[in-house]
Amino acid sequence: MIYVLVxxxxxxxxxxxxxxxxxxxxxxxxxxxxxLVVDDGSTDGTDEVLAPYTRVLPLTLVxxxxxxxxxxxxxxxxxxxxxxxxxxRRDVAVTIQADxxxxxxxxxxxxxxxxxxxxxxxxxxxxxxxxxxAERLAxxxxxxxxxxxxxxxxxxxxxxxxxxxxxxxxxxLRGAGTDLRHDxxxxxxxxxxxxxxxxxxxxxxxxxxxxxxxxxxxRAHPLRAAWAAVRAAPALARSAxxxxxxxxxxxxxxxxxxPRRGRGRGRGRGRRGGRQAGAxxxxxxxx
Numbered sequence: 001m002i003y004v005l006v007x008x009x010x011x012x013x014x015x016x017x018x019x020x021x022x023x024x025x026x027x028x029x030x031x032x033x034x035x036l037v038v039d040d041g042s043t044d045g046t047d048e049v050l051a052p053y054t055r056v057l058p059l060t061l062v063x064x065x066x067x068x069x070x071x072x073x074x075x076x077x078x079x080x081x082x083x084x085x086x087x088x089r090r091d092v093a094v095t096i097q098a099d100x101x102x103x104x105x106x107x108x109x110x111x112x113x114x115x116x117x118x119x120x121x122x123x124x125x126x127x128x129x130x131x132x133x134a135e136r137l138a139x140x141x142x143x144x145x146x147x148x149x150x151x152x153x154x155x156x157x158x159x160x161x162x163x164x165x166x167x168x169x170x171x172x173l174r175g176a177g178t179d180l181r182h183d184x185x186x187x188x189x190x191x192x193x194x195x196x197x198x199x200x201x202x203x204x205x206x207x208x209x210x211x212x213x214x215x216x217x218x219r220a221h222p223l224r225a226a227w228a229a230v231r232a233a234p235a236l237a238r239s240a241x242x243x244x245x246x247x248x249x250x251x252x253x254x255x256x257x258x259p260r261r262g263r264g265r266g267r268g269r270g271r272r273g274g275r276q277a278g279a280x281x282x283x284x285x286x287x
Contacts, residue, residue, distance in 0.1 A: 001085065002026070002033040002111060003093045005077035007070060007160070008050075009040045011098040016049045018096075021104045023057060029108040035059040036080050037098075041067030071180040071187035074160070078169055088166035095160045102161040103209050110163035110205060119199035121163040122156030122192065124206045135222040142185070142226030150233025152193055156204045158185045158229065164195060171198050185225040186232045193236040 004022055008015055019035060026033045035057055039046055041064045054061050062076065078093065085091040092114045096102050102123070110121045125131065125139070139158055146152050156162075172194050182190050196202055 001087070001091045002031050003081040003084065003091065003166075004033055004035050004107070005074075005081060005093055005095045006035065006037045006098050007040060007073040007077060007095075008037055008042065008046060008098045009067060009070075009073075010042045010044045010046060012042070012044045012046045012049045014100050015046060015098045016053065018098050018100060018104065019050075019053050019057060019059070022096075022107070025104045025107055029111075031111065033058065034084070036062075036077050036084075038062045038064065038073040038077055040064050040069070040073045069183050071183045071190075074187060074191070075180050078164075079173060082166060082170050082173055085166045085170075088170045091166040092163055093166055093169060094163045097160045102159070103207075105209060106161060106205070106207060107163075110161070113203050113205070114163050114165055118163075118201045118203045119165045119168045120195050120202045122202065122204045123159055123161040124156040124204045125159055125161070132222075138222030138226040141223070142229055145226070145230035146189060146233045149230055150237040152189070152233055152237050153196075157189050157192055158226070159188060161207075162192075165199075168195055168198050182228070182232050184228060186229040189229045189233065190236050 006015070006018070011018075015037075019037075022033075022035065035053075037050065037059060039050060039061065047063060050059075050061055053059050060080070062080070064073070074095065077095070081091075081093040082088065092111055094107055094110060096104065096107070102125075106123060110123065113121045143157055146157050180187050180190055
């Protein structure tokens with residue numbers, strides 16, 4: 001099973017298109033999948049956009065009435081995927097943003113690497129065509145700072161687009177003090193450090209597809225977010241001192257593969273997806 005994890009906050013303009021694009025990807029990439037989405041206190045009508053998709057896609061929706069932040073949403077998604085899986089050594093979780101700053105077309109390449117033996121696959125986007133200059137600079141300087149001050153491999157330190165073997169996440173979440181202590185880019189770095197410490201094999205994939213035009217301005221100031229991550233790096237390194245180094249780095253294909261014949265098994269409503277009958281409409285509710 002592939003669990004696609006999407007943290008959402010005020011993404012009414014893009015989240016529906018993203019979910020439908022994920023469906024198209026898994027129609028061609030024949031794997032069983034489930035979508036897990038956390039709507040973190042959106043106020044722009046995102047909940048109205050998401051509601052119809054719970055009826056036509058293998059989608060579980062968790063809604064927060066009040067915003068809890070990116071890190072809390074991401075951690076909740078990871079825990080939900082681990083709780084759903086009955087085959088953590090085989091199942092995969094992939095994380096992706098809802099604003100199309102990361103492309104669903106890159107998911108199959110990350111998943112294949114987990115299936116080939118990796119425990120953690122990181123997407124490196126620093127040289128991705130179309131990335132804003134400020135973000136490109138922040139990622140480059142942030143990677144240097146993380147490596148210098150935290151002794152953490154700065155490659156693919158930032159960004160949500162990643163693939164995890166569920167068994168690795170299970171060991172990480174069972175450990176003591178596993179709640180993410182940082183937010184924003186620092187949360188991505190913290191998760192990379194903690195999961196990387198437990199991964200027997202970590203790979204990176206360099207993204208070469210152009211970045212889609214943003215539908216809204218980024219909520220993060222790139223240089224400020226990178227600096228916050230660099231400041232957090234020394235403490236993160238002490239909490240995960242035996243992090244395995246990245247073993248390989250390869251480029252993701254620039255063009256999509258031709259679709260396979262036959263229908264994807266993830267189409268339609270999944271057995272455990274969709275809105276659950278009688279689910280309470282309350283804070284943190286699951287649909």
